[in-house]
Amino acid sequence: MQRVTITIDDDLLGDLDALIAERGYQSRSEAVRDIVRETLAGSRRTDAHEHVVASLSYVYDHHKRELAKRLTESQHEHHDLTVASLHVHLDETQCLEIAVLKGHRTELEELADEIISQRGVRYGKLHVIPAAWDEDAGHSHSHEHGHHHAGGHPHK
Numbered sequence: 001m002q003r004v005t006i007t008i009d010d011d012l013l014g015d016l017d018a019l020i021a022e023r024g025y026q027s028r029s030e031a032v033r034d035i036v037r038e039t040l041a042g043s044r045r046t047d048a049h050e051h052v053v054a055s056l057s058y059v060y061d062h063h064k065r066e067l068a069k070r071l072t073e074s075q076h077e078h079h080d081l082t083v084a085s086l087h088v089h090l091d092e093t094q095c096l097e098i099a100v101l102k103g104h105r106t107e108l109e110e111l112a113d114e115i116i117s118q119r120g121v122r123y124g125k126l127h128v129i130p131a132a133w134d135e136d137a138g139h140s141h142s143h144e145h146g147h148h149h150a151g152g153h154p155h156k
Contacts (some may be wrong), residue, residue: 053083054108054128056099056115063093064120075099078111094122102131109114 008016016031025031062068075082081103088096101108105128116124 034128050105051103052105052108052128053131054101054112054126056101056108056112056124056126057096058116058121058124059090059094059096060118060121061093062089062095067118067120068095070118071097071121074111074115074118078107081107081111 001056006127016028019025020028020031023031025034051083060067061114064077082100083100088098090096100112108128109126112124112126115121116126
């Protein structure tokens with residue numbers, strides 16, 4: 001592990017210390033490491049073919065002509081990337097959708113861009129979490145763990 005010295009203005013240090021207290025970090029170093037990890041994980045500068053899991057959250061106007069249909073078609077066209085999705089009615093016109101995704105970083109980013117750029121999608125965010133897994137192992141877990149996941153994908 002390397003020791004790094006940084007200079008931070010008083011206001012920013014105060015905000016960092018407040019975050020440390022709020023989240024219960026044991027030290028500034030732990031907090032800074034997590035902030036750096038989170039920033040790097042969200043960066044598109046990592047390996048494009050890296051396996052990741054992600055959540056794609058977006059709010060859209062369900063009264064926008066054909067939008068809900070186009071959004072659903074996008075997910076169905078990428079059924080191999082979509083693990084599950086949650087659909088929530090926020091009010092008379094807005095819906096929140098959260099999709100859990102799994103695959104290569106570039107594929108997930110392309111799907112997210114396709115969905116978020118649709119006319120009528122008001123907000124969208126892809127939250128990427130690096131995760132390595134054995135592609136050849138399939139989606140089943142060993143029965144030693146006491147559970148098994150079916151290969152199907154839940155739909156809204």
